[in-house]
Amino acid sequence: MANQLNLSIDRSSPVPLYHQVVQGIESAIHTGLLPPGSRLDNEIDLAAQLNLSRPTMRKAMDELVRSGLLVRKRGVGTQVVSSQVRRPLELSSLYDDLTNNGSKPTTEVLSFSHIEADAPTREALQLPAGAKVYHFTRLRKVGGKPLALMENWVRDDITPIDEAQLAAQGLYAILRNGGVNFRLASQRIGAMVANDYQAPLLETEPGLALVTMERTAVDDTGRMVETGHHVYRADSYSFEMTLVQR
Amino acid sequence: MANQLNLSIDRSSPVPLYHQVVQGIESAIHTGLLPPGSRLDNEIDLAAQLNLSRPTMRKAMDELVRSGLLVRKRGVGTQVVSSQVRRPLELSSLYDDLTNNGSKPTTEVLSFSHIEADAPTREALQLPAGAKVYHFTRLRKVGGKPLALMENWVRDDITPIDEAQLAAQGLYAILRNGGVNFRLASQRIGAMVANDYQAPLLETEPGLALVTMERTAVDDTGRMVETGHHVYRADSYSFEMTLVQR
DNA sequence: TATGTTCTCTTGATAGGACATACTGCCTTT
DNA sequence: AAAGGCAGTATGTCCTATCAAGAGAACATA
Incomplete structure (x- = not known):
């Protein structure tokens, strides 16, 4: 011993x-x-x-x-513990995960707008009527291969965001630089099949499997900062986590 | 205040x-x-x-x-925290989750055998060559609707398992009664489309989206107790969790 | 020999104190 | 009036102590 x-x-x-x-x-x-x-x-x-x-x-x-x-x-x-278990799922962005793994992700901003939040978004982010949000969709590639299609809504009273930033770095990095201290996020992971809009962007066929994730993140002041809906190619991405008995 | x-x-x-x-x-x-x-x-x-x-x-x-x-x-x-966040994903079985929600799940045992573990199973459970395991597939329904198709391998040196038990209660309950204290599990969540075998069992069509989960559970002595591959109808099931910044 | 008791080792739970550090708001100073 | 500093307050870190409870081995006894 x-x-x-x-x-x-x-x-x-x-x-x-x-x-x-x-x-x-x-x-x-x-x-x-x-x-x-x-x-x-x-x-x-x-x-x-x-x-x-x-x-x-x-x-x-x-x-x-x-x-x-x-x-x-x-x-x-x-x-x-006997075997090498995976790290637990942490509060990090896809971009962080990829760069930490040594990959070099690229981001294409497919759409970008600064608009009045619709009702579902207002509810997700707990915003009053008339509040504006950034809304954008991005395509993330690794090694030239498309991996994820991401649609996000971000409240606009934190830090200004523009298209160039989104293309250059991850959303969470931008928000952290803008003074946001993330505290927690709730997310839901599911599955769907690629539709006619998603398939060509992800360079796959309609009908192939996608992993879906919906996430809403909260900062240390209790504000809902960001909500988004992401889809990932199921053949390139899955969520690994370790659950510990309390 | x-x-x-x-x-x-x-x-x-x-x-x-x-x-x-x-x-x-x-x-x-x-x-x-x-x-x-x-x-x-x-x-x-x-x-x-x-x-x-x-x-x-x-x-x-x-x-x-x-x-x-x-x-x-x-x-x-x-x-x-401002909004009602979901409970974090815990180390529990699907059966527990469903009964806690007030549902009444039923389990159909589709196959059951006590066989010598093949190489991938031996690796997942860290068993020596020649070790035997229980192998079974189950179909879980809630309210008469099929929800999950589950295939599991369980080491046989813990507690005897038979078909009748599996039909009556959840796997984790059986193992816990057999003296297993679960400590942690690592799992991977992904997606696939239903194949010709899965679709009729889940009463859906081939080509529809399924959520997949692979899990290996470890008990308090460090033994790998159970490994399994589950698929869920994506329209009825998703994984919700809360991530907390450390 | 078999069984039950005790002893020891280790983690689990709880208490109470001391000092460090970050945030807020007020107050002073310029 | 604006900027800077300071004090108050709350959490963050770390310490010394002590008892409880579970596991397992050693030992004594029937």
């Missing part, structure tokens, strides 16, 4: 101690220093090894358990 | 205090006692009102923030 994960923590760093521990254990798992199935030292010893208190150690392990990397069992111990 | 949510906590209950607080605030939100957008008292006052320590109060609020019901902002306070 006594898996010596000799990670060092920097008490002068602005990064919280528990988060440094999270990162340290994560990388130890990914580098294979902590192989799947191995048991960690108990919380008290680990805390002592790193000169931390047990609550701080526990908080770090809480996060790792929540993210699915560790499993705990009272009276027994804590061990690394 | 000073939203007096007069919930009472029972210190003699085996339910942890922080969880009683979670349930209390959840119900206060759902009953409208805490309307969307309202601010809660600060953590210290709330803890004092309930005769709890701040760590306990914080732990309760942590859960509510994680589940997307509350948003916190340093220096400002904590408020109820």
Whole structure:
């Protein structure tokens, strides 16, 4: 036993101690220093090894358990989850996901307008009658292959948006630069078959399978910032996630 | 301000205090006692009102923030998220979800066998060569309408399974009764179009959209317990979830 | 030998305190 | 009147302590 994960923590760093521990254990798992199935030292010893208190150690392990990397069992111990599980679905944009994967996505803005919100949009974004929104549709390609067709509505009282920005970067990056701190999003994932409008844009045939996603995002002030309806080619995209028992 | 949510906590209950607080605030939100957008008292006052320590109060609020019901902002306070957001996707079976919704699902066992696992299954469940698994396909209906077609592989060294059980209750209930404590599951959601085998079973036409899900579940000992491939009628089912910024 | 009890190890829950840091609004100063 | 600084307030982080409860092994007893 006594898996010596000799990670060092920097008490002068602005990064919280528990988060440094999270990162340290994560990388130890990914580098294979902590192989799947191995048991960690108990919380008290680990805390002592790193000169931390047990609550701080526990908080770090809480996060790792929540993210699915560790499993705990009272009276027994804590061990690394056997297989490499996927990262949980996070609040990020498709653009972020792709660039993080090393791909180079391109975006084509198919339509762009600044219009008065219709009733369904007003309800989704909780806007008063007469409020205006940005409405646009984009086509995202990776390696020249079309992947997603995205239609979004964004409230206009946050930051100005124009077509050039949308072509150059992801929507979430634009909004974050505009001062939005996203807090949560609710989304629904389903399926449909490509219709005559979608098929040629996605370079597929009508009748082929598409993954659909509807999402509404909320910022830290409780405002509904953005709502959208996206479709993805089912042969190129799926949603992976890890569910953790509470 | 000073939203007096007069919930009472029972210190003699085996339910942890922080969880009683979670349930209390959840119900206060759902009953409208805490309307969307309202601010809660600060953590210290709330803890004092309930005769709890701040760590306990914080732990309760942590859960509510994680589940997307509350948003916190340093220096400002904590408020109820504006709109009713969906419950996050949890580690539960379709059967549980449906019965919790008041529906009465029925299950038809289309095939059932106890066979030697093939290579892909062995890999998914991390079984040695020659290990045996239960393999079965089920058709789930709600209100007489077919909803899902499910194919599963379950390791056989946990609890015996027979056809009659599968017809009467959900797979996860059977496994839980057999002593399995689920910890996490990784799943992938995508789309496909109904083929000639699926369409008549789901009482739809070949070429209509289906939502697909592949899932592998892990128990608290790190064993891969179950893997399966499910398809759902896209017109009757979709996955809803809430993503929370960490 | 089989069974039941106890002991130990580990995680789970709770308390209470101390200091850090971010946001808001007011008040002062220019 | 506008800009800057300061204080108040709330959450964020971290600590020391302590008891509870589950699991499993060791041990004693019938």
